[in-house]
Amino acid sequence: MPIKSHMKHVLDVAAGRKMAQLCITGAKILDVYNKEFFDADLLVTDGAIAGFADPGTGEAERIVDAGGRYLLPGFIDCHVHIESSHATPEEFSNLVVPCGTTTAIVDPHELCNVAGLDGLYYMLDATEKTAVQAFFMVPSCVPATSFEHSGATIGAKDVVQPLSHPRVLGLGEMMDYPGVINADDEVLEKIIAAREAGKVVDGHSPEIADKSLDAYTSVRIRSDHECESVQEMHDRIRRGMYILL
Structure with a gap:
């Protein structure tokens, strides 16, 4: 996908105009900058993190329940x-x-x-x-x-x-x-x-x-x-x- 098209797609998901391809719910997400874990749904599209949603509210084509596991950067x-x-x-x-x-x-x-x-x-x-x-x-x-x-x-x-x-x-x-x-x-x-x-x-x-x-x-x-x-x-x-x- 061309860079501009990719950026627009991710922006649309981040702004709530389009549905994400993947939502990971039920995870404790590590914030490596503030050195803390927080609860949220993680929205992913085209291989990029597009943003967060309140726990249990994220919408996507595919939803994965992490079951309380920890979600870390690679x-x-x-x-x-x-x-x-x-x-x-x-x-x-x-x-x-x-x-x-x-x-x-x-x-x-x-x-x-x-x-x-x-x-x-x-x-x-x-x-x-x-x-x-x-x-x-x-x-x-x-x-x-x-x-x-x-x-x-x-x-x-x-x-x-x-x-x-x-x-x-x-x-x-x-x-x-x-x-x-x-x-x-x-x-x-x-x-x-x-x-x-x-x-x-x-x-x-x-x-x-x-x-x-x-x-x-x-x-x-x-x-x-x-x-x-x-x-x-x-x-x-x-x-x-x-x-x-």
């Missing part, structure tokens, strides 16, 4: 290595969606460490029609270290093309923090490629602090999931990083 797994689950992307989707995860931000580092960018493109193709919405980060450190015997190498020039893919959100966890801190040209070129593409850079900076952390965050690395203490978490938040727990 969970977003903001950092996952699907291959570490030993499941295919399709089976991963089958397992996580029934548990409430509807979106995953995937860093296929282990797969690309063996198969190179072919591993990333396989993942993109395999998740094209899965129930879970999958977005990807281009692995930044393949191989992870110069001491590793990997099946592939992904250099700065190699990350440019995949960064243009609409489901690629940026550069995956920058594990080579010594390379960042010491201004290694190859590492900086990867970060620049992500920034020029308008994409983000994920972080990986265990145990670094003070001037080293200042240097690491100065190139706009915006997240970290390696904090080992509350102090490390606060140090990174003060420097503008998001912390993944």
